[in-house]
Amino acid sequence: MTESFLITGATLPSGERADIRIADGRIIEVGRIADAAGATIVDADGLIALPGLVDLHTHLREPGYEQSETVLTGTRAAAAGGFTAVFAMANTSPVADTAGVVEQVASLGTAAGYATVQPIGAVTVGLKGEQLAELGAMARSRAGVRVFSDDGFCVFDPLLMRRALEYVKAFDGVVAQHAQEPRLTQGAQMNEGALSGELGLAGWPAVAEESIIARDVLLAEHVGSRLHVCHVSTAGSVEVIRWAKARGIDVTAEVTPHHLLLTEELVASYDPRYKVNPPLRRAEDVEALRAALADGTIDIVATDHAPHPIEAKQSEWDAAANGMVGLESALSVVHASVVENGLLGWSDVARVLSSTPARIGRLAGQGQGIVAGAAPEVTLYDPSAASEFALDRLAGRSINSPYLGRALPGRVVATFHAGYATLLDGVVQPADEVARRAAALVGGARG
Amino acid sequence: MARTVLNHADISRALTRIAHEILESNRGATDLVILGIPTRGTVLARRIAELIQRIEPSAPVQLAGSLDVTMYRDDLSRSGIRMPSPTELPPGGIDGRTVVLVDDVLYSGRTIRSAFDALSDLGRARAVRLAVLVDRGHREFPIRADFVGKNLPSAASERINVRLTEVDGGDDHVTIEGGAE
Amino acid sequence: MRHLLSTRGLARDEAIALLDIAEDMAAVQHREVKKLPTLRGKTVVNLFFEDSTRTRISFEAAAKRLSADVINFSAKGSSVSKGESLKDTAQTLQAMGADGVVIRHPASGAPYTLATSGWIDAGVVNAGDGTHEHPTQALLDAFTMRSRLHGAASRGKGLDGVRVVIVGDILHSRVARSNVWLLSTLGAEVTLVAPPTLVPVDTAGWPASVAFDLDEALATKPDVVMMLRIQAERMHGSFFPNSREYARTWGLDDARFSQLPTTTMVMHPGPMNRGLEISALAADSAQSTVREQVANGVSVRMAALYLLLSGERGELR
Numbered sequence: 001m002t003e004s005f006l007i008t009g010a011t012l013p014s015g016e017r018a019d020i021r022i023a024d025g026r027i028i029e030v031g032r033i034a035d036a037a038g039a040t041i042v043d044a045d046g047l048i049a050l051p052g053l054v055d056l057h058t059h060l061r062e063p064g065y066e067q068s069e070t071v072l073t074g075t076r077a078a079a080a081g082g083f084t085a086v087f088a089m090a091n092t093s094p095v096a097d098t099a100g101v102v103e104q105v106a107s108l109g110t111a112a113g114y115a116t117v118q119p120i121g122a123v124t125v126g127l128k129g130e131q132l133a134e135l136g137a138m139a140r141s142r143a144g145v146r147v148f149s150d151d152g153f154c155v156f157d158p159l160l161m162r163r164a165l166e167y168v169k170a171f172d173g174v175v176a177q178h179a180q181e182p183r184l185t186q187g188a189q190m191n192e193g194a195l196s197g198e199l200g201l202a203g204w205p206a207v208a209e210e211s212i213i214a215r216d217v218l219l220a221e222h223v224g225s226r227l228h229v230c231h232v233s234t235a236g237s238v239e240v241i242r243w244a245k246a247r248g249i250d251v252t253a254e255v256t257p258h259h260l261l262l263t264e265e266l267v268a269s270y271d272p273r274y275k276v277n278p279p280l281r282r283a284e285d286v287e288a289l290r291a292a293l294a295d296g297t298i299d300i301v302a303t304d305h306a307p308h309p310i311e312a313k314q315s316e317w318d319a320a321a322n323g324m325v326g327l328e329s330a331l332s333v334v335h336a337s338v339v340e341n342g343l344l345g346w347s348d349v350a351r352v353l354s355s356t357p358a359r360i361g362r363l364a365g366q367g368q369g370i371v372a373g374a375a376p377e378v379t380l381y382d383p384s385a386a387s388e389f390a391l392d393r394l395a396g397r398s399i400n401s402p403y404l405g406r407a408l409p410g411r412v413v414a415t416f417h418a419g420y421a422t423l424l425d426g427v428v429q430p431a432d433e434v435a436r437r438a439a440a441l442v443g444g445a446r447g
Numbered sequence: 448m449a450r451t452v453l454n455h456a457d458i459s460r461a462l463t464r465i466a467h468e469i470l471e472s473n474r475g476a477t478d479l480v481i482l483g484i485p486t487r488g489t490v491l492a493r494r495i496a497e498l499i500q501r502i503e504p505s506a507p508v509q510l511a512g513s514l515d516v517t518m519y520r521d522d523l524s525r526s527g528i529r530m531p532s533p534t535e536l537p538p539g540g541i542d543g544r545t546v547v548l549v550d551d552v553l554y555s556g557r558t559i560r561s562a563f564d565a566l567s568d569l570g571r572a573r574a575v576r577l578a579v580l581v582d583r584g585h586r587e588f589p590i591r592a593d594f595v596g597k598n599l600p601s602a603a604s605e606r607i608n609v610r611l612t613e614v615d616g617g618d619d620h621v622t623i624e625g626g627a628e
Numbered sequence: 629m630r631h632l633l634s635t636r637g638l639a640r641d642e643a644i645a646l647l648d649i650a651e652d653m654a655a656v657q658h659r660e661v662k663k664l665p666t667l668r669g670k671t672v673v674n675l676f677f678e679d680s681t682r683t684r685i686s687f688e689a690a691a692k693r694l695s696a697d698v699i700n701f702s703a704k705g706s707s708v709s710k711g712e713s714l715k716d717t718a719q720t721l722q723a724m725g726a727d728g729v730v731i732r733h734p735a736s737g738a739p740y741t742l743a744t745s746g747w748i749d750a751g752v753v754n755a756g757d758g759t760h761e762h763p764t765q766a767l768l769d770a771f772t773m774r775s776r777l778h779g780a781a782s783r784g785k786g787l788d789g790v791r792v793v794i795v796g797d798i799l800h801s802r803v804a805r806s807n808v809w810l811l812s813t814l815g816a817e818v819t820l821v822a823p824p825t826l827v828p829v830d831t832a833g834w835p836a837s838v839a840f841d842l843d844e845a846l847a848t849k850p851d852v853v854m855m856l857r858i859q860a861e862r863m864h865g866s867f868f869p870n871s872r873e874y875a876r877t878w879g880l881d882d883a884r885f886s887q888l889p890t891t892t893m894v895m896h897p898g899p900m901n902r903g904l905e906i907s908a909l910a911a912d913s914a915q916s917t918v919r920e921q922v923a924n925g926v927s928v929r930m931a932a933l934y935l936l937l938s939g940e941r942g943e944l945r
Binding site for chain 3: 189192193194196197198199200201202203205269270271311314315316317318319
């Protein structure tokens with residue numbers, strides 16, 4: 001007997017108001033629902049109901065870097081941010097370059113129960129860029145890997161990149177490229193431009209991203225493969241991708257919330273919270289990225305949630321780690337950067353944060369929208385709650401958020417995953433309870 | 448409400464008297480150095496030196512200088528940052544000479560104490576004397592002026608303001624203000 | 629003044645006040661008793677994460693002449709690793725009761741991080757951070773220019789209309805950055821001359837013009853020519869073909885030096901690569917200010933320490 005929920009008076013992405021009934025492992029009804037026998041009533045008056053969010057780019061750090069994050073803590077952060085599925089990046093220790101590691105990560109996700117954890121496999125052995133990892137074995141494993149990425153490093157060798165693009169066609173996979181020309185970014189600390197010259201920080205030029213994207217879209221065209229570009233950060237990259245799409249090349253692209261909101265001027269404080277790779281760019285780049293997300297040149301928003309322990313950020317700029325946590329703040333930042341100004345409506349948000357990332361990652365049971373018969377993945381968001389983003393909003397193990405102390409609109413109120421609540425009244429549900437419900441589902445499926 | 452206690456003529460008479468007293472006690476202007484403590488003490492020292500030269504034409508042309516004591520104060524960490532002023536000695540320095548320190552107001556004596564330290568880093572004077580325009584009492588150190596323009600008993604809560612043409616513009620005057628009603 | 633981290637944020641009157649105080653400090657250097665009791669009981673820590681004997685000695689002399697206690701903390705090559713080390717070190721210094729910290733660090737912004745982190749209450753002086761700034765070097769350069777131009781009448785003056793040509797590795801030079809901001813604040817006209825590879829990509833916002841031809845720049849008969857040191861590691865970074873070509877194109881050789889008016893000052897922050905960026909003739913000429921720069925460094929650093937560590941650490945009054 002699974003729990004059932006009646007969400008009343010929610011505003012759907014389309015703008016319509018409706019009640020939503022979740023029971024028997026799916027959304028069974030959307031509309032005016034009078035009969036609520038046995039259901040837990042969730043008052044969603046004034047709240048927006050979105051299909052559970054899907055993040056194509058999350059660093060869960062386990063195995064190997066459990067001081068930063070674990071599958072459990074990272075998926076708690078996901079639940080807090082309204083995510084019901086996360087794609088776990090491969091740069092763990094050991095690297096997720098074998099079937100064994102990806103199966104382990106997937107099973108940790110299942111056991112935790114806060115979200116669907118879909119592992120991403122490394123493109124090359126040890127992320128070293130020398131030799132293809134066992135892509136087929138990972139694809140055929142119980143983890144069913146479809147997205148491959150050396151994220152953190154660029155697959156720089158053009159021949160290796162070509163082979164990877166070709167090889168993953170065998171199982172409808174996609175290579176997600178971290179586009180960064182390594183020679184042009186040696187020792188790079190921030191966006192290269194007037195400010196880097198003034199601050200005396202080694203520059204990370206836009207061309208180092210754009211030249212790799214240009215090469216890769218041409219390779220993808222040549223071999224007829226699917227390419228995904230991680231964390232697009234420059235106006236020039238947008239132009240290249242726009243050109244490639246117009247040419248019919250099968251390329252998709254993501255932008256992070258932070259690249260939609262923050263600019264390089266923050267680096268002038270030398271506060272390592274703002275150190276990230278690719279770096280924060282100019283205001284012109286932010287404008288171009290927002291426009292590209294609105295016109296579909298950029299397909300999705302992905303967080304690049306990158307937890308680091310406190311000591312990795314309490315240092316001089318050069319020594320600090322790259323990365324920001326982003327799951328908990330993503331929806332508010334998207335709201336602030338592209339919804340408040342009317343570039344995107346809530347149905348667009350559902351597309352860029354749920355259905356399209358699920359489709360790019362070939363993830364079943366996610367991103368199906370809020371319709372009768374869809375998977376029971378629902379996020380309730382209060383767009384009117386504006387507040388200073390504070391520590392109590394963070395639910396993962398690390399607190400390296402650039403938004404602490406900054407006013408952000410909105411707040412995720414509830415998250416339903418697999419038919420049960422992982423977040424309710426803004427509170428992440430207890431781990432043992434969530435794990436028990438997840439286990440019951442697995443048991444139920446077996447029985 | 449500020450009350451004028453010395454006007455231009457009073458100040459002029461007092462300085463003339465001090466010039467005479469200095470010459471008398473030093474038995475002439477030989478080996479005499481008049482060092483003012485910035486800012487208004489320097490102005491007073493220059494005026495006294497001019498008066499001495501008028502009275503005693505054989506006096507050295509460069510008699511006056513200034514002695515900055517900022518770096519020697521004992522209250523540096525108790526106030527805002529003080530901008531130092533230059534120290535300028537007449538040719539020949541102070542070694543073996545009689546130095547007359549000049550300041551506008553003698554109060555706690557702390558400035559003069561600092562001046563002794565500053566002076567000893569510049570050389571060894573034969574004797575050190577002190578001339579002030581106003582002595583308002585409330586000494587915190589065993590220091591006393593040799594030449595005083597006017598003794599002005601005051602309450603600690605009162606303010607004595609010395610205004611000199613060269614620094615402040617307008618006519619010279621000394622006022623007293625504030626204190627118990 | 630709470631900290632001295634850069635010349636970028638220094639206002640004209642603040643800079644001139646500091647240079648004027650340095651004049652007073654310089655006067656002390658000519659007395660028999662070269663010491664002032666001003667910072668008695670204060671502790672100044674020289675925290676050097678990068679070797680620089682010259683800069684450290686200069687700060688040490690400055691602090692000692694103001695009667696401060698000096699502790700030299702060399703963190704380079706010791707067990708100090710990256711990351712947490714700056715914080716740990718800062719907390720150690722805080723526990724020791726440091727009133728002032730003079731920091732030299734290979735990472736740009738490290739003094740800023742130290743000053744704003746809350747790890748330490750001390751006043752922080754940037755003694756050179758990465759490729760960012762070296763404010764006391766620029767201040768001593770400005771002091772030297774002012775002294776040569778105005779002598780005893782320097783007090784209160786800026787460098788209005790003084791034409792300065794800075795030559796060399798602008799991209800990696802903290803000395804160049806600090807000088808660009810300070811000299812322009814003081815009214816000087818700055819021209820940067822370098823191979824295009826050693827100029828930052830976008831200097832449109834800098835209060836300086838950029839040129840690639842040294843001979844053209846010298847033909848304008850500048851008041852000051854400042855030669856920057858070429859670091860050995862630049863030779864291998866493809867910034868220019870080799871040292872011979874660099875010296876021929878951007879070095880102040882005998883021929884170029886002899887074309888300069890005899891009033892043009894030749895400056896170098898040291899240490900010099902004689903025969904590379906500057907010829908021995910130019911370096912040892914009467915026009916060279918290299919030794920004055922060293923002496924003036926102590927006076928300027930005394931002024932900086934005075935401003936930071938005396939008073940209630942408040943505003944200039």
